[in-house]
Amino acid sequence: MQRYSAFALARQALNHHEGWERAWRAPDLKDRYEVIVVGAGGHGLATAYYLAKNHGITNVAVIEKGWLGGGNTGRNTTIIRSNYLQEESAAIYELSRGLYEDLSQRLNFNIMFSPRGVLMLCQTEHELRAMKRTAHANRLAGVETEMVDPARVKQLCPIMNVDGPRYPVLGGLWQPRGGTARHDAVAWGYARAASDLGVDIVQNCEVQGIDVSNGKVMGVRTSKGAVRCEKLAVVVAGHSTVLADMAGFRLPIESVALQALVSEPIKPVMDIVVMANTVHGYMSQSDKGELVIGGGADGYNNYTQRGSFQHVEETVRALVETFPIISRLKMLRQWGGIVDMTGDRSPIISKTPVEGIFVNCGWGTGGFKAIPGSGWATASLIAKGEDKVAAPFSLERFREGRMIDESVAAAVAH
Amino acid sequence: MLLIPCPCCGVEAAETEFHPGGEAHVKRAEADASDDAFMDYLFHRKNPKGVHFERWRHQYGCGKWFNLARDTVTLEVFGAYPADAPEPPAAIREAIAARAAERGSI
Ligand SMILES: Cc1cc2nc3c(=O)[nH]c(=O)nc-3n(C[C@H](O)[C@H](O)[C@H](O)COP(=O)(O)OP(=O)(O)OC[C@H]3O[C@@H](n4cnc5c(N)ncnc54)[C@H](O)[C@@H]3O)c2cc1C
Ligand SMILES: [Zn+2]
Numbered sequence: 001m002q003r004y005s006a007f008a009l010a011r012q013a014l015n016h017h018e019g020w021e022r023a024w025r026a027p028d029l030k031d032r033y034e035v036i037v038v039g040a041g042g043h044g045l046a047t048a049y050y051l052a053k054n055h056g057i058t059n060v061a062v063i064e065k066g067w068l069g070g071g072n073t074g075r076n077t078t079i080i081r082s083n084y085l086q087e088e089s090a091a092i093y094e095l096s097r098g099l100y101e102d103l104s105q106r107l108n109f110n111i112m113f114s115p116r117g118v119l120m121l122c123q124t125e126h127e128l129r130a131m132k133r134t135a136h137a138n139r140l141a142g143v144e145t146e147m148v149d150p151a152r153v154k155q156l157c158p159i160m161n162v163d164g165p166r167y168p169v170l171g172g173l174w175q176p177r178g179g180t181a182r183h184d185a186v187a188w189g190y191a192r193a194a195s196d197l198g199v200d201i202v203q204n205c206e207v208q209g210i211d212v213s214n215g216k217v218m219g220v221r222t223s224k225g226a227v228r229c230e231k232l233a234v235v236v237a238g239h240s241t242v243l244a245d246m247a248g249f250r251l252p253i254e255s256v257a258l259q260a261l262v263s264e265p266i267k268p269v270m271d272i273v274v275m276a277n278t279v280h281g282y283m284s285q286s287d288k289g290e291l292v293i294g295g296g297a298d299g300y301n302n303y304t305q306r307g308s309f310q311h312v313e314e315t316v317r318a319l320v321e322t323f324p325i326i327s328r329l330k331m332l333r334q335w336g337g338i339v340d341m342t343g344d345r346s347p348i349i350s351k352t353p354v355e356g357i358f359v360n361c362g363w364g365t366g367g368f369k370a371i372p373g374s375g376w377a378t379a380s381l382i383a384k385g386e387d388k389v390a391a392p393f394s395l396e397r398f399r400e401g402r403m404i405d406e407s408v409a410a411a412v413a414h
Numbered sequence: 415m416l417l418i419p420c421p422c423c424g425v426e427a428a429e430t431e432f433h434p435g436g437e438a439h440v441k442r443a444e445a446d447a448s449d450d451a452f453m454d455y456l457f458h459r460k461n462p463k464g465v466h467f468e469r470w471r472h473q474y475g476c477g478k479w480f481n482l483a484r485d486t487v488t489l490e491v492f493g494a495y496p497a498d499a500p501e502p503p504a505a506i507r508e509a510i511a512a513r514a515a516e517r518g519s520i
Binding site: 400 | 415416429430433434436449450452453454456457458459460461462463466468484486487488489
């Protein structure tokens with residue numbers, strides 16, 4: 001792999017930048033692989049990378065029906081935080097946040113991780129109490145967060161209206177090492193590094209069937225032909241049910257649309273991420289100057305990658321109240337992704353009723369932040385048959401009623 | 415924006431008048447059923463990429479629950495029917511079949 005560095009840039013400049021090689025190979029599908037990963041989103045690519053990197057399993061294909069990173073990984077608002085309530089969540093989200101810290105160096109690809117701090121507002125007494133509880137839980141779990149008062153909120157984000165008429169800001173949960181990263185770069189960085197270790201990434205190739213014999217996976221049928229494999233990882237977010245149907249098992253997942261929008265670019269006005277769960281909106285400013293805005297998900301099943309207009313309206317209305325300065329901004333773009341929701345708002349990283357098939361799904365509205373940790377844990381589950389971080393997130397929890405309830409920590413879609 | 419007909423009061427209105435209630439026709443597990451049966455009843459969902467039979471409530475109208483047949487890919491609404499119907503009525507099933515045949519022949 002050609003390494004990226006200031007030195008390489010200077011050298012290539014002398015060649016008029018004509019000497020750069022492709023970032024990843026574009027191989028043909030082989031007849032068989034040890035592991036096939038379906039879905040080249042962040043979670044699928046990270047799984048393939050850590051299979052190769054941590055476990056030496058390199059006979060791996062990642063099969064993607066569109067282009068890599070074109071699913072939710074390229075559609076999200078890139079918030080990274082680990083201030084969840086339950087211990088199991090803290091373990092995987094904090095592992096992930098920690099891995100993000102030096103991911104650019106490890107992948108030799110600038111993912112633009114920006115730990116600018118994430119502030120979750122408390123705008124009702126009830127929310128204030130819930131966030132205090134989360135702050136205590138975070139402290140016990142070793143996640144660095146703290147409660148801040150309205151004066152400090154105003155200091156952290158001067159454009160905020162902290163004494164609005166309906167929902168005055170009563171405090172906030174502040175995670176100074178939370179932040180954002182460049183979403184495409186995360187997919188590209190993992191793809192490039194995985195490809196370099198021998199992983200075949202095959203794009204424009206749809207998995208259309210899964211061959212199962214005697215309860216064991218044999219391979220997949222794709223738009224580019226049949227491929228055999230020993231193990232299959234299904235990492236397809238909103239399409240998880242479609243793939244599970246092919247293999248003949250059921251999932252506790254529903255697919256719904258979640259939308260985001262960005263404003264026209266303006267001068268820097270905020271340098272942290274602010275989330276307002278009660279009024280359902282959140283905002284940060286990209287390096288280009290656009291305000292990146294997200295809100296709630298639709299309530300009904302949907303595979304169309306576009307959502308309902310009223311959610312955009314509700315989100316913007318809430319944010320205008322909290323940030324009056326944005327009331328005259330024009331919105332440039334709006335889009336949707338199909339997110340995979342579980343009942344307890346926690347993900348699934350699990351074996352399945354079919355031997356050799358693993359699923360990684362259920363990240364719903366908040367899985368971008370989890371890409372490194374999830375890939376790490378899924379790879380270890382596939383390679384060794386078990387993993388400490390992944391264990392609580394198995395499908396078994398739905399049989400046992402052992403929910404990992406994050407419906408409060410994940411109240412606003414992020 | 416979906417346009418949804420309410421079979422209870424006859425109004426057809428924008429989706430903002432209604433509240434979605436998830437998959438219809440889910441059968442409750444018996445009290446002494448196995449854990450697997452409860453998992454099926456409580457958590458597993460069909461979540462089809464295609465026609466979905468689902469519950470809706472006319473929240474800002476007559477307030478009543480009903481069922482709706484809707485395609486999750488085209489967002490086409492095939493029709494509404496009473497909440498207590500054990501299965502979608504013949505007219506709705508025929509409309510769905512006709513649309514499928516039409517698409518198959520393209
Ligand atoms: C608007 C929006 C905002 C969000 N904001 C945040 C945020 O701020 N912070 C955060 O942490 N998370 C956020 N999320 C959630 C986050 O984007 C997702 O949880 C995460 O990207 C999921 O990654 P993934 O790799 O599982 O899925 P995806 O990136 O969706 O990848 C799945 C891939 O599988 C492919 N696929 C599907 N079916 C097949 C098939 N049959 N054959 C082959 N390939 C197939 C798809 O084409 C797709 O590329 C947001 C999501 C949305 C939609
Ligand atoms: Zn009505």
